Structure formats: C-alpha cells, structure tokens
Amino acid sequence: MALNTGTKKGGQIKIKILLLLLICLIWEMVARSHLYPEALFPTIEAIFINLIHNDSVFTAIFFSLFQAVMALCASTVCVLGMLVLSKRFTICHELFDLLYTLLSPIPSVAILPLVILWFGLSPNAIFFLMLHATIWPLWIQLELCQKRLTSQFYELENAYPIPLSKRLYKIYFLGSVPDLIVGLQNGFNRGWRAIISIEMIFGLVGTHMGIGWFIYEKRMLMDTVSVYGGILGIMLCGILIDQLLFNTLKKHLSVRWGIDKL
Amino acid sequence: MNFKYSIRRKAIWIVGLLMILLIIGVGCSRSDQKQQVILADQFGLAYAPLEIMRHEGYLEREIADANLDLEVVWKKLPNTAAMREAMLANELDFGFVGIPPFLIGKDKGMDWRIVMGLSQSPLGLVAPQGMTSLSEMRPDQRILLPQPGSIQHILLSMYAEKTIGDAKAFDSQLVSMSHPDGQTAMMNDNSENLHFTSPPYLNNELKQSDLELLVDGETCFGGPFTFIVGICPERVYENTALYTAFSNALSKSIDFMNASPELAYQILLENYTEADLEALPEMIYTSDIKGLDQFVTFMHQQELIESDLDEEALIWH
Numbered sequence: 001m002a003l004n005t006g007t008k009k010g011g012q013i014k015i016k017i018l019l020l021l022l023i024c025l026i027w028e029m030v031a032r033s034h035l036y037p038e039a040l041f042p043t044i045e046a047i048f049i050n051l052i053h054n055d056s057v058f059t060a061i062f063f064s065l066f067q068a069v070m071a072l073c074a075s076t077v078c079v080l081g082m083l084v085l086s087k088r089f090t091i092c093h094e095l096f097d098l099l100y101t102l103l104s105p106i107p108s109v110a111i112l113p114l115v116i117l118w119f120g121l122s123p124n125a126i127f128f129l130m131l132h133a134t135i136w137p138l139w140i141q142l143e144l145c146q147k148r149l150t151s152q153f154y155e156l157e158n159a160y161p162i163p164l165s166k167r168l169y170k171i172y173f174l175g176s177v178p179d180l181i182v183g184l185q186n187g188f189n190r191g192w193r194a195i196i197s198i199e200m201i202f203g204l205v206g207t208h209m210g211i212g213w214f215i216y217e218k219r220m221l222m223d224t225v226s227v228y229g230g231i232l233g234i235m236l237c238g239i240l241i242d243q244l245l246f247n248t249l250k251k252h253l254s255v256r257w258g259i260d261k262l
Numbered sequence: 263m264n265f266k267y268s269i270r271r272k273a274i275w276i277v278g279l280l281m282i283l284l285i286i287g288v289g290c291s292r293s294d295q296k297q298q299v300i301l302a303d304q305f306g307l308a309y310a311p312l313e314i315m316r317h318e319g320y321l322e323r324e325i326a327d328a329n330l331d332l333e334v335v336w337k338k339l340p341n342t343a344a345m346r347e348a349m350l351a352n353e354l355d356f357g358f359v360g361i362p363p364f365l366i367g368k369d370k371g372m373d374w375r376i377v378m379g380l381s382q383s384p385l386g387l388v389a390p391q392g393m394t395s396l397s398e399m400r401p402d403q404r405i406l407l408p409q410p411g412s413i414q415h416i417l418l419s420m421y422a423e424k425t426i427g428d429a430k431a432f433d434s435q436l437v438s439m440s441h442p443d444g445q446t447a448m449m450n451d452n453s454e455n456l457h458f459t460s461p462p463y464l465n466n467e468l469k470q471s472d473l474e475l476l477v478d479g480e481t482c483f484g485g486p487f488t489f490i491v492g493i494c495p496e497r498v499y500e501n502t503a504l505y506t507a508f509s510n511a512l513s514k515s516i517d518f519m520n521a522s523p524e525l526a527y528q529i530l531l532e533n534y535t536e537a538d539l540e541a542l543p544e545m546i547y548t549s550d551i552k553g554l555d556q557f558v559t560f561m562h563q564q565e566l567i568e569s570d571l572d573e574e575a576l577i578w579h
Binding site for chain 2: 219
C-alpha cells in the first residue's frame with residue numbers, strides 16, 4: 001500500500017515537472033519568435049541571469065519577509081493576550097468576536113488611505129497594516145483551538161488538581177501547537193500578500209527597499225527583466241516558506257501528535 | 263495503466279495547444295475593430311493645450327481634411343509607465359510625457375521619438391517651514407514624488423548632486439505618490455514630508471502657512487527646460503498623413519493657448535476650478551524643446567540610461 005502511494009506520488013511529481021518544462025518551452029518559443037517586443041517577453045535565460053546577478057532582489061525579498069515575520073510575531077503575542085482576556089471576561093470574548101467579524105474581511109490595502117491619515121507616511125503605518133493582515137487568521141484558529149481544548153479537558157481539569165503551570169504547558173500549549181502552525185501559515189500568507197501590495201501601491205517603506213517597491217521601481221525604469229525576476233523571486237520565496245517550511249512542519253507534527261487532518 | 267497514461271499524455275498536449283492558441287489570440291484580438299487613433303495624457307495644467315484640442319475638435323478636423331477614416335479616442339493614464347506599456351501593446355498612438363521617462367523608454371529600445379514640445383512649467387520642492395536646505399533632511403522625513411525616473415526625481419537628483427555631491431542621496435527616502443494624493447499627505451502630515459510637484463498642486467500647497475518652497479525646478483536644472491513633450495512610435499510616424507494631421511492640430515492648440523488666453527481660460531474651467539487656474543499665467547506653452555541634451559548627459563552620468571543618446575535620434579523630423 002505504502003509503495004503504491006509512493007509510486008503514485010512519484011508519477012504526479014513527474015507530470016508536474018513535465019508540465020513545468022512545457023510551460024517554459026512555450027514561453028521560450030514565444031520569446032524567441034519575437035512575436036512580442038523583448039521588453040514585454042524576455043527569454044527565461046535573461047530572467048534567470050538577471051535574478052542571479054542582481055542581488056538587490058534578494059535584499060528586497062528579505063526586507064519584506066522580515067517585516068512580515070515581525071508582524072506575525074507581534075500578532076502572536078497580541079492573540080495570546082486576547083485569548084487570556086477572552087477566557088477571563090465574557091465581554092472581551094464578545095468584543096474580539098465582533099471585531100473579527102467586522103474587520104477580518106477587509107484587505108489591508110483597502111484601509112491604507114485611512115491608515116496614512118492616522119499614522120502619516122511612517123513605518124508605523126506599515127506595521128499597523130501588517131498587524132491587521134496577520135492577526136485575524138491567527139485569532140480565529142487559536143480561539144477555535146482553545147474552545148476545543150477546554151471542552152476536551154474540562155472534566156480532567158476538574159477531576160484532578162493539576163497545577164496551573166503544568167496545565168498551561170501540557171494541555172494548552174502542547175495542545176495548540178498544530179493550530180498555531182496552521183494559524184501562522186494563514187497569517188503569513190495574508191501578510192506576505194499584503195506587504196507586497198502595499199509596497200507596490202504606495203512605495204511606503206522605511207530605509208530599505210521591499211520587493212513590492214523593487215518591482216514598482218523597475219517597472220517605472222522599464223527594466224522588465226528585473227520585474228520578471230522580482231516576480232520569480234516572490235514565487236520561489238512563497239514556495240519555500242509555504243510549501244517547504246509550513247507543510248513539512250505540519251507533516252512532522254501530524255505524526256508526532258497523531259492528527260491526520262491538519 | 264497504459265490507457266491511463268495515454269489519456270494523460272493527450273491532456274498534456276491539449277493544455278499545451280490551448281496555451282499556444284491563447285497567447286497568439288491575445289495578440290490578434292483587436293484586428294476587427296474600427297480604425298482608431300488613440301491619444302493619452304495625464305493630469306495637470308501642463309496638458310492644457312490638449313483640452314483645447316479636444317474641445318475645438320482640431321484633430322478630428324485635420325483628420326477629415328486628410329481624408330483619413332479614423333475615430334479619435336482620448337485616454338487619461340496615471341503615469342508614464344502605463345503610457346509606455348500601452349504603446350508597446352499597440353494600444354496608444356500619441357502620448358504626452360516628461361523628458362526623463364521618455365529617455366528611459368528610448369534607452370530600453372522603444373522606437374518612439376518626440377513630435378514636439380508641449381509646455382514648460384514651474385516645478386518645485388515644497389518643504390516644511392524653516393527648512394533651508396536638503397542637508398537638513400532627517401532620516402525619518404520622506405520626499406513625495408510621482409515615481410522613480412520621473413522628471414521630479416531627476417530634478418531632485420540634480421539638486422542633490424549640486425548641494426551634497428551625491429545624486430542618489432535621497433533615493434531611500436522617496437515615496438511614490440500621485441500629485442493629488444501627495445497634496446493630501448502634505449496637508450495632513452506637513453512636518454514630516456517634502457513634495458516635489460507641479461501646478462496647480464504646487465500653488466495649493468504654498469498657500470498653507472506652514473509650507474514653503476525649498477527650491478524650484480529651474481534652480482535644480484540650472485535654466486529653463488521643457489516639462490512635457492508629445493511623442494509617437496515609428497509605426498505612427500510612418501503614417502505621414504496621420505502624423506502631419508496630429509502635429510498641425512497640436513500646433514494650432516498651442517497657438518490658441520497663446521493667442522486667446524481668456525477664451526482658453528473659459529474652456530479650461532470645464533475641467534479645472536478657478537483656484538487651479540490661478541497658476542495658468544506662469545505656464546509657458548511652446549513647441550520648442552529645451553534642455554534635452556542636459557537631461558541626456560545627466561541621466562547617462564547617473565547610469566539611468568546606458569547609451570549617450572544623440573539629440574537627432576530623439577526627435578522626428
């Protein structure tokens with residue numbers, strides 16, 4: 001059975017690689033046919049050479065990534081605080097629930113004009129927007145997890161006098177790790193898209209240049225190859241973090257925690 | 263098993279074929295429409311003669327006189343990059359842009375050249391009151407301008423080179439913003455930002471008591487320069503009848519602005535407020551092109567363009 005799944009998976013990967021090669025081939029054919037000007041359709045070779053030689057793409061990606069990760073860390077701390085408050089006071093729980101319903105559907109870019117009025121053109125504005133983008137997916141995931149853990153361990157907690165520290169660590173922390181990973185993944189996905197769109201629309205940055213601003217600037221300077229390079233960079237970075245980091249973590253945890261569906 | 267694989271193989275071929283058809287199809291989608299001549303400008307008083315051209319129907323008349331069967335379509339585009347992309351995609355015939363973005367496109371291989379100049383305009387860097395030089399800039403202050411590579415950016419670089427010796431000194435403090443958004447930001451957050459802008463936004467901002475002009479465009483440049491030029495690609499230039507019709511219509515519009523400023527004022531009132539039009543007397547509308555060489559030399563020095571473009575290759579004759 002295991003062998004069968006293995007072969008099946010191998011076949012899928014082969015087909016995907018084949019399709020990828022086919023896409024590249026078609027791209028290259030169109031690029032070399034000069035059906036479109038070179039400024040619109042550069043060759044893959046030119047894009048890769050540009051990506052490798054142009055290390056500012058990676059600096060830009062790291063800067064944007066750094067901002068997304070910082071916001072994610074801040075969100076995690078905020079959400080933990082919110083969870084404690086909502087467990088203590090029902091009114092807080094209702095408030096956060098209401099805020100989630102109201103605010104979570106709003107994309108960060110939509111409130112950008114307001115945030116500029118509130119905070120001015122400062123790094124604080126970006127940080128606030130990123131916080132908005134990352135906090136809600138994390139909140140909903142951890143809140144559901146808290147509810148589940150409470151109902152699961154309610155009787156156990158009542159029946160045995162478990163010390164608070166042990167209860168917090170063994171039940172709530174260890175029990176919420178898988179959800180934390182999923183929440184972080186969703187938060188990161190939203191935050192990563194938000195930071196790129198914010199930078200591309202307003203070029204609102206600190207002292208460094210993020211990847212959105214990089215693409216915007218290269219577009220203005222008509223450096224199409226670098227624009228493609230930047231997009232390729234975003235793609236690779238997304239695959240690396242979303243697929244490799246988070247999915248591997250989830251796979252590892254599903255074995256460790258014995259949870260099949262994450 | 264074999265059957266399954268053959269289906270897969272077929273599917274791959276079908277997907278591939280569909281993609282090829284799609285890519286080819288995109289390029290041919292406009293062929294069956296009525297012939298159009300498409301013009302695009304941007305926002306601001308520097309484009310005023312085009313309002314006249316539109317209002318008076320000069321281009322339509324010239325086209326009819328030349329026995330061309332073309333529909334005139336006007337577009338407003340937000341920036342030069344959009345204009346460049348539209349022209350590359352054959353969706354734009356005549357455009358109006360600042361000299362530096364035009365040079366960047368030319369340098370990257372676009373086959374466009376200047377038809378004629380359109381306007382000279384007072385430009386200026388607006389700063390919080392009390393600031394006397396760019397060397398007083400704090401690291402947390404931002405300079406708002408339309409986009410990297412715009413005429414405002416180049417003028418700022420020229421000024422930075424003159425005063426500090428480093429043309430790229432402020433590149434990490436730029437924020438790209440349209441003129442109206444920049445004006446809003448200046449009105450709300452005026453101690454943090456500087457704004458390189460043009461009329462009417464320049465005049466509106468200078469009316470605020472806590473904002474003042476740090477430096478004007480001519481000081482940055484070291485003399486008068488053309489702000490906006492009309493351009494077209496080679497395929498349009500080769501259509502001599504259309505090209506002549508357009509350049510005649512544009513000349514007429516510029517002459518109209520200079521010969522009857524009161525009438526022009528009334529026409530412009532349809533799209534601008536009286537406050538906007540206060541800056542109109544400071545504008546110069548002329549087909550002469552000034553300062554082209556100097557822009558080329560500076561941008562070449564700063565490696566914004568790779569080739570040292572010859573003036574002859576920049577203007578249609």
